Amino acid sequence: MNRESFAAGERLVSPAYVRQGCEARRSHEHLIRLLLEKGKCPEDGWDESTLELFLHELAIMDSNNFLGNCGVGEREGRVASALVARRHYRFIHGIGRSGDISAVQPKAAGSSLLNKITNSLVLDILKLAGVPTVTNCFVVPMATGMSLTLCFLTLRHKRPKAKYIIWPRIDQKSCFKSMITAGFEPVVIENVLEGDELRTDLKAVESKVQELGPDSILCVHSTTSCFAPRVPDRVEELAVICANYGIPHIVNNAYGVQSSKCMHLIQQGARVGRIDAFVQSLDKNFMVPVGGAIIAGFNDSFIQEISKMYPGRASASPSLDVLITLLSLGSNGYKKLLKERKEMFLYLSSQLEKLSECYNERLLCTPHNPISLAMTLKTLSEHQDRSVTQLGSMLFTRQVSGARVVPLGSVQAVSGHTFRGFMAHTNNYPCAYLNAAAAVGMKTQDVDLFVKRLDKCLKTVRKEQNKESNASAVENYNKTEDVDIEEMALKLDNVLLDTSQNSS
Numbered sequence: 166m167n168r169e170s171f172a173a174g175e176r177l178v179s180p181a182y183v184r185q186g187c188e189a190r191r192s193h194e195h196l197i198r199l200l201l202e203k204g205k206c207p208e209d210g211w212d213e214s215t216l217e218l219f220l221h222e223l224a225i226m227d228s229n230n231f232l233g234n235c236g237v238g239e240r241e242g243r244v245a246s247a248l249v250a251r252r253h254y255r256f257i258h259g260i261g262r263s264g265d266i267s268a269v270q271p272k273a274a275g276s277s278l279l280n281k282i283t284n285s286l287v288l289d290i291l292k293l294a295g296v297p298t299v300t301n302c303f304v305v306p307m308a309t310g311m312s313l314t315l316c317f318l319t320l321r322h323k324r325p326k327a328k329y330i331i332w333p334r335i336d337q338k339s340c341f342k343s344m345i346t347a348g349f350e351p352v353v354i355e356n357v358l359e360g361d362e363l364r365t366d367l368k369a370v371e372s373k374v375q376e377l378g379p380d381s382i383l384c385v386h387s388t389t390s391c392f393a394p395r396v397p398d399r400v401e402e403l404a405v406i407c408a409n410y411g412i413p414h415i416v417n418n419a420y421g422v423q424s425s426k427c428m429h430l431i432q433q434g435a436r437v438g439r440i441d442a443f444v445q446s447l448d449k450n451f452m453v454p455v456g457g458a459i460i461a462g463f464n465d466s467f468i469q470e471i472s473k474m475y476p477g478r479a480s481a482s483p484s485l486d487v488l489i490t491l492l493s494l495g496s497n498g499y500k501k502l503l504k505e506r507k508e509m510f511l512y513l514s515s516q517l518e519k520l521s522e523c524y525n526e527r528l529l530c531t532p533h534n535p536i537s538l539a540m541t542l543k544t545l546s547e548h549q550d551r552s553v554t555q556l557g558s559m560l561f562t563r564q565v566s567g568a569r570v571v572p573l574g575s576v577q578a579v580s581g582h583t584f585r586g587f588m589a590h591t592n593n594y595p596c597a598y599l600n601a602a603a604a605v606g607m608k609t610q611d612v613d614l615f616v617k618r619l620d621k622c623l624k625t626v627r628k629e630q631n632k633e634s635n636a637s638a639v640e641n642y643n644k645t646e647d648v649d650i651e652e653m654a655l656k657l658d659n660v661l662l663d664t665s666q667n668s669s
Contacts, residue, residue, distance in 0.1 A: 166190070193218050200492075204285035206293075210495035219492075220485075224255040226275030242272070256485060259478045266475040267303055276481050280304075283484040286491050287459055293496055294503070295428030296443075298435060301468040302461035304487060306480040309419045309446045310339030310346075312458040313386070316415050316442050317347035319467075319474045320383050324413070327383035331373060331412075333365045333398050335388045336590045338579050340417050345580040349383055353582070356395060356591050361529040361539075363395040363590050367402050374410050384413035384441070389427040390420040392569060392600050395590040396533035397421075400430040404438025413441045420449035422459075423506055423605040426535040435463045442471065447487050452606050457483025502605050507535075509612065510603035514538055516616045517601065524623055529598060539571075539598045545626060546573060546597040552626050553597045559622040565615055569600035 166174070171187045193215045200207065200219075211219075228234055229242025236243070242257035244250045250257070258273035260266065260280040267284070269277040288302045305312050317330065330344045333354045344351045354370055356363035365387075374382060385407050387398040400416060407414040416434070421427030422445050434440045440463060447457035462468045491499065518528040521540045529539040545552040550572045557570030569588065573596070577587035585592040601615065 197222070200282065204282065205289045206286045206491050206496045206499070208495055208497050210498045211492045213493075216489060216492055220254045220256075220489075223275035223279050226273075226278070227256065227258055228272040229257050230255055230275075253482065254485065256481050258481075260481045260484060261472075261475070261478050263477050265473045266305065266479050267469070267472040270478075279481065279488060280484055283488040287487065288461070290491065290496070290499060291422065291428075291459070291461055293500065294422050295425045296432045296435075296461075298432065298463060299461050300463055301465040302459050303468065303472050304447070304484045305458055305460055305472075305475065306456060306483045307458060308339070308448075308455060309417065309444055309458050310343045312444045312460055313340060313343035313415065313417060314347045315474055316444065316460065316471055317344060317349060317383060319471045320413055320415075320441075321347070324380070324383055326380050329377055329382050331370055331382055331385045333370065333387060333403075334584075334590055335391050335395060335417075336577075336584060336588045337391075340386070340388065340419075341579050341582070344386065351386075351582070352377070358591065358594075361394050362531050362533060363594075364533070365399040365403065367399060367406070370403065371406055374406065374412065379410040379412050382412050384415050386415050386417065388417045388419075389430055389443075390418060390424065390536055391534070392588075392590070392602070393531040393534045393537040393539040394529050394594070394598070396531055397427055397430055400434040400440075401437055404434035404440055406438070408439040412439075414439050416440055416443035418443045418445045420446060420536065420604065422450035423503060424535045425503070425507075426533075441467055447483055450605065451487050451490050453483070453486040453490055456480075457487065506603060506605045506607065509607045509609070510535065510538075512609065513601060513603045513607075513612050516612055520616055520620055520623075523620075524627075536604065537600055537602045539600050542570070542597040542599055545630070550574070550597070552630055555629075556599070556622055556626050559625065560619065563618050563622065565618050567602060568615070568619075570597075571600065572597050 168187075171183055175183045196207065196211060196215055197219050224230055227242065228236070240258075244257055256273075256276050256279065258270055258276050260270070260276055262268040262270055267280070269281075284303045287304060288299065291299050291302060305315065307315070321327070328350055329352045330349045331354060332341070332344065332351045334356055341351060352373055354366055354373065357366045370385065385403055387400055387403050389397040389400065391397065404414055406412075414434070416431055418427060418431060421431070431440060431443050442460055442462040445459050445461070447453050447459065448455045460468065460471055494502070514528065517538055517540050521527050525544055526541045529541060531537075531539065542553050542556065545556065553570055553572040557568075560568050560570070571588045571594075573586070573589075573594070575587045575589070577584050586594060599619075603612075
């Protein structure tokens with residue numbers, strides 16, 4: 166209610182009570198006004214009543230919620246189900262226009278304002294997370310793979326002769342297919358093994374740039390967040406190579422926002438060399454439903470070009486989800502989550518190390534990977550690969566999600582390219598291993614339950630191995646016994662034959 170409505174209410178209820186209610190309303194409005202003025206994530210999270218008031222105020226600015234609205238077009242925000250309307254807080258028009266996902270919609274001032282505020286808050290969080298010089302970003306209603314494709318398609322217009330994308334290998338299908346879908350040929354650069362870690366082969370990257378020629382290369386496509394024992398690419402050095410040869414650089418930062426190390430790599434890469442855009446997932450970094458990503462960069466005009474490349478309007482759902490989440494958490498709440506994640510990484514590392522020692526295994530030494538860990542499965546793979554894959558199946562059926570068991574020698578074809586040692590990020594990693602990650606939102610009880618179930622599964626697999634080994638030993642022994650008896654019988658027959666011949 167506005168001032169006039171409160172004044173009218175004083176004729177029905179004690180003015181003192183009405184004024185008290187008016188002041189309470191102003192406290193909510195003050196938070197909303199600060200958000201609109203500053204465009205930054207509030208330090209402290211909002212309560213649900215403030216959030217719902219804000220969303221309601223925005224929603225009634227859209228034409229589909231106007232009283233007496235008369236829509237005669239093909240897209241008027243009509244929704245058949247009231248449940249669907251409530252699910253989306255009656256934001257029905259989506260975001261952007263046919264020519265630009267960031268443009269303002271005349272029919273949907275509230276949705277457009279929501280979009281602008283969300284992008285502003287996300288930019289603030291990216292700076293807070295470790296990339297203070299990022300200049301522009303926008304939320305796109307596609308997951309990381311398709312968002313990378315959008316970046317590559319935008320670069321196509323700038324580099325019409327380009328055919329190749331230089332890609333240090335990471336065994337994850339969507340980032341490989343993002344290049345294929347955009348119509349380019351990935352040039353896979355195999356990683357080099359340094360200790361237990363798989364790292365970027367910088368010499369191979371530069372050699373391939375010289376071999377193909379800079380004009381034929383669309384960009385270098387590097388990765389920060391990844392499964393151990395692969396570690397983040399040498400982003401700084403790659404950025405310098407890109408700057409020296411005038412080649413764009415796109416970074417797949419899928420779940421790197423939650424890691425200060427990954428964000429620092431991007432910041433340093435932009436400082437010493439060239440990074441044109443970096444892409445990150447909404448669900449992995451902000452705990453919202455799958456379906457959105459953030460495209461960000463250091464050149465405002467290039468990020469605007471990418472947003473204009475998106476064809477048509479877009480769903481507002483990912484923007485709405487992350488806006489609600491960030492306003493609920495506040496910057497202090499999100500910083501607390503980042504701090505807790507680091508603590509969980511250390512705790513998970515210590516617990517896995519203890520468990521691995523109990524089974525004569527070890528935690529792989531991957532200090533450059535701040536999110537993912539890997540534990541060897543040598544004693545399982547020495548017997549047979551089936552034991553390794555069996556462990557993965559057992560964990561899954563016991564409701565352990567996210568853990569990856571990587572056997573030796575897997576072969577996988579992805580969009581016409583054959584990867585040997587698939588999931589291991591290299592053709593021949595020295596051993597089979599198990600992955601686990603400490604991601605944002607993980608709790609101590611998650612780690613404890615995972616380690617407990619992994620311990621039980623390892624015991625079960627070991628018992629089955631021992632049974633099979635014992636059965637095999639008995640079988641071999643029996644075979645040996647049979648051979649010995651047959652040999653003795655044959656020798657005895659020969660002796661008897663000789664004796665009978667001599668006597669005759």
